[in-house]
Amino acid sequence: MVSFSQMQSSNTRIIEVLPAGLVAVFVGGTSGIGETTMKQLAKNTVEPRIYLVGRSREAATRIVAELHDLNPAGEYHFIQADVSLLHAVDWVCREIQARESVVNLLFLTPGVVSTSQGSDTIESLYYPMAVTYYSRIRFIVNLLPLLQKASHLRRVVTVFGAGKESLLDGDDFPLFPGRYHQAGPLQTTDHGSLSTMMTLALESLALEAPNISFVHSFPGFVKGSSTNSSPKTGGVIRAVFKVVGALPLFEAGERHLFLATSARFPARDGVHSRIPTAGVGLGKGVSVARGTDARDGSGVYSVNFDGESVAFKVQDTLQQLRDRDMVRRVWQHTIKEFTRVTGSAFV
Numbered sequence: 001m002v003s004f005s006q007m008q009s010s011n012t013r014i015i016e017v018l019p020a021g022l023v024a025v026f027v028g029g030t031s032g033i034g035e036t037t038m039k040q041l042a043k044n045t046v047e048p049r050i051y052l053v054g055r056s057r058e059a060a061t062r063i064v065a066e067l068h069d070l071n072p073a074g075e076y077h078f079i080q081a082d083v084s085l086l087h088a089v090d091w092v093c094r095e096i097q098a099r100e101s102v103v104n105l106l107f108l109t110p111g112v113v114s115t116s117q118g119s120d121t122i123e124s125l126y127y128p129m130a131v132t133y134y135s136r137i138r139f140i141v142n143l144l145p146l147l148q149k150a151s152h153l154r155r156v157v158t159v160f161g162a163g164k165e166s167l168l169d170g171d172d173f174p175l176f177p178g179r180y181h182q183a184g185p186l187q188t189t190d191h192g193s194l195s196t197m198m199t200l201a202l203e204s205l206a207l208e209a210p211n212i213s214f215v216h217s218f219p220g221f222v223k224g225s226s227t228n229s230s231p232k233t234g235g236v237i238r239a240v241f242k243v244v245g246a247l248p249l250f251e252a253g254e255r256h257l258f259l260a261t262s263a264r265f266p267a268r269d270g271v272h273s274r275i276p277t278a279g280v281g282l283g284k285g286v287s288v289a290r291g292t293d294a295r296d297g298s299g300v301y302s303v304n305f306d307g308e309s310v311a312f313k314v315q316d317t318l319q320q321l322r323d324r325d326m327v328r329r330v331w332q333h334t335i336k337e338f339t340r341v342t343g344s345a346f347v
Helices: 004-012 032-043 057-070 086-099 127-149 191-208 231-244 249-261 312-323 326-342
Strands: 023-027 049-054 075-080 105-108 155-159 213-217 300-303
Touching: 004 249, 023 032, 023 127, 032 049, 032 057, 032 105, 032 249, 049 057, 057 075, 075 086, 086 127, 086 326, 105 127, 105 249, 127 155, 127 191, 127 326, 155 191, 155 249, 191 213, 191 300, 191 312, 191 326, 213 249, 300 312, 312 326
Parallel strands: 023 049, 023 105, 049 075, 105 155, 155 213, 213 300
Antiparallel strands: none
8 A cells, every 4th residue: 555655755756857848738627626736737847837727817816826926937837628519629629739739648537517517518517527537538638749749757647536446337337418317317327337437438548548547536525525425425425424523625636636647647658658757766665556347557547535455346447348359349438429529539
């Protein structure tokens, strides 16, 4: 197990190991884990260029000022957008593509606004799925070429439901068009189905881009994070906090900075490479993580808040899905939806 102190030690070495001018894109960074991780990155890097994508200009103005205080040498850019819409995602990506030749880190934490939770977007996607799955994967697909061009760190981190992966029935897929409401509210907002789709989509992306590492994390219970849930669900979470406790928000930020920068999570073709693209070198007692295929350093990682790979039983479930060709089927569905909504598989 990786201790919190080992994570902190790794984070303090970022400034020594990774070069100046790292480019990071934080989607959903105007609150919670995205915000606190972004601040940790600014504090521990040299002249970073950070893009903050979110809805609230007021929050972004405050955060950008705080980032400048933490690291005056950095560049911080806010792009205001409703990322539940794939057309908005494409516009944001074009803005970044016009400004940058590479991206080192894509960090995804967009959350669901409770007032829109039961509705469809104007693009006919069920809102929770549009935010938690389709828009995130669209960001990755669009920015993949810039990530692949980076000469050092190349990583994607999506904070959602790692470890909650479960079996999907491809013949009765609740996420196919036209089935959102037929399946019922519990099924269509099921974290297991969305978490499974997320991990399988990352596996498909890793086949296309084996020089990028992909981390799907479960943040645990975090004080002060944006639960972005219904009042009823939020009450349940608050009750859980009282029973099991919760991580301080700053600690969640340090833990996720470790996930975003440590060589514990190398790309598929990077674990044995001498090219320094894997991140900050492993500290004493820290080893390469087990990937979603149960092999060490295989490029896609489903991890808990403590940086540990999910249980073998979850990896067994994922193997059953691979045996049923679900990686390809999930990806085909995703591209079909991208094309239906935007007219293209990527920008």
